[in-house]
Amino acid sequence: MSPKTPAPAVRPHVAPSPHIAAKENVTHIMLWVVAALAPTAIWGVWNMGLVAVVLLVSCIGSSMATEWVWNRLAGRPQSLIDGSALVTGLLLALALPPRTPWWMGVAGGIVAIGLAKMLFGGLGWNLFNPALVGRAFLSVSWMGVLADVRPFPGGWYEALDVPAVAGHDAITGATRLAIASADRAAGGAYGVDLADHYAPLLLRNLEGSLGEVSGLLLIAGGVLLIAKRIIDWRIPAGYIGTVALLSWAFGSDPIFNVLAGGVLLGAFFMATDYVTSPMTPTGRLIFGCGCGLFNVVARFFGPMPEATTFAILFMNGLVPLIDRGLRPRTYGWVSRRG
């Protein structure tokens, strides 16, 4: 061998290119979503008291525990570090009314993670939004409980007064959307002025799910995620725009219809779930508009005014079709298909 030049003090580490990567990883993304939802959750706890804490803990705890146990039983590496189970649990809690008993929160988390996510193969493989599957499961199983949105004015003291399921259907409260719906059905006989509801829906709304406590905070969180380029503006824009336009076309108040019924939570945080939304910008716009269309149609013509859950789940099912139809054109190819 020839004389070697003196080796520098480095033991090189070898790996394939690229040798550098963007800082952002999946955990960062999930934590940004949590950060965007945190003000809403905190404001909900502030106004609704311990019941909100119980709901948050039961949903988040059971979601994370389900994922841990599933991975354990399946012999798969643990995945809680990616933060997605935390987001699912948080979204589930925010999509439920604060009176939801803790054991229903637990059941929702188990269904969301176990049935909608892990059974499909874990993060990235599920077709439907896990939190919404969990909510849908609860809403068809205990319809009366989820419809009970009587507020908790006493907050902390009533916290332990968790309603029993039996006989619940009789005492349901009414959401602002249900009031509007009844008024519309009666041809405006109740004389409800929807504009009166703007301020409470934006700032402090106790008649609805936990996440509906303040539309303003949801919008702020959504704008934060758009600014951080974590979510694509096209989904919420398509969703909210379609809801506003169609409800106006159907002769209702567009602003009220955007603020009520969980549209903001759905548009900014549920429909934008990466796994269950389309991969192309155009696809996302179509997807957002589709969510808005089915939401409004169900709201005005269906039996349930709160149709957000099912509108998004329905569009989730169309995502593979949307993606197949809108594949990007490869550079140098004339048509989209090879």
Add this chain to the structure above:
Amino acid sequence: MSRRAFRGGIHPPDRKDATSGLAIERAPVPPSLTVPMSQHLGAPCAPLVARGDRVRRGQVIGDVEAMVSAPVHSPVDGEVAEVTDVLLASGTRVLAVRITPDEVQDLDRFEPLAAAGDERARVRASGVVGLGGAAFPSAVKLSPPKDMAVTTVILNGCECEPFLTCDHRAMVESPARVVAGGRAIAGIVGAGRVVVGVEANKPDAAEALRAYAGDGVEVLVLPTRYPQGAEKQLIQAVLGAEVPHGKLPAATGALVHNVSTAVAIADALEHGRPLMERVVTVTGRVERPGNYLALLGTPVSALIEHAGGVTAGAGRVIAGGPMTGMALADLDVPVVKGTSGVVVLSAEETAPAVIGDQPCIRCSRCSQACPMGLEPFALGIYANRSDWEATERYHALDCIECGCCSFVCPTRRPLVQLIRRAKQSLLERGAPL
């Protein structure tokens, strides 16, 4: 500023400040040079010298009768110590001539190329290859198919890889040579127009070139975005046209050469100068970063030593840029014609190692970043399943391996590697590239 931008791309931190203002400086003659017989794409050369032979600087020491190849010249006056197998940065082993240089060297002097033959023949004889990193023999590119007319020569001064500044310095220090090379290339292929594409982060280079522009030569400032300097993306940005799948760039009327290659071609044609050395940006975790003019065959370790050695925390040494370069396992590999840089990174600066299969969360960052309009997430999933037909349907063979998809992936899926595997399998099964 061109508005016909390519799609996708990324903005990695460019990290060029350490060396972009430093003039090119000659690295010392190392005690031993290892000159590989294959420093280019195409047929390897056969050594024309044997152990104990005296060689002169500029003398041909390796050549082969093949269309796609480039001869190799001795960078120094010296004696052949041995002809042996050596490891290259790419991990392949090739035949190389090891030369012990004489004590006294006159690097201003060299054996000039024979003046015989036309310009293409002289470029071939000079051993010039694409100096941007691809190392494709330049003379081959100067002979486009008869049915394709080259109308525009594009000189690639984008240097979009982070850290690298060798082309930047060539443009700042030798703008006249860059333009002369462009004109010479245009003359050979009969093109009426020369466009030098420079990324906006090198305003001094664009300024220097403009002084020599005019009369068919334009300087075009392009947005700073990786991979602006990839051939197909550059053509798209300059001409607004795409190279059709499976066709040569000449199908768009374009011929792309790197700016440093243009300088080497001008030197070969005007001064009969063969390619014996190149500028290498040595940067990152080294004591004295710089743009060093290194003799071909200089061990990377000697170059790092000349740069003052590595600093604390050095963990990975890359030949080339961090997006497409090769990590070196052995620092004694020689500098070759395609070695544009030696980048030393710390473990914290490198992409984190990922163990096991990470999930795709369908965030679509990869397909949005892909400058070729591919869907890397899908290619990765199909490659993992060894479903090669599907990877072909998703145009795996169009991948330029720029690394944008792997760079942006938030779960760090090794997308480029998976696509490379798909391409390899498809080529082995006889797919046309």
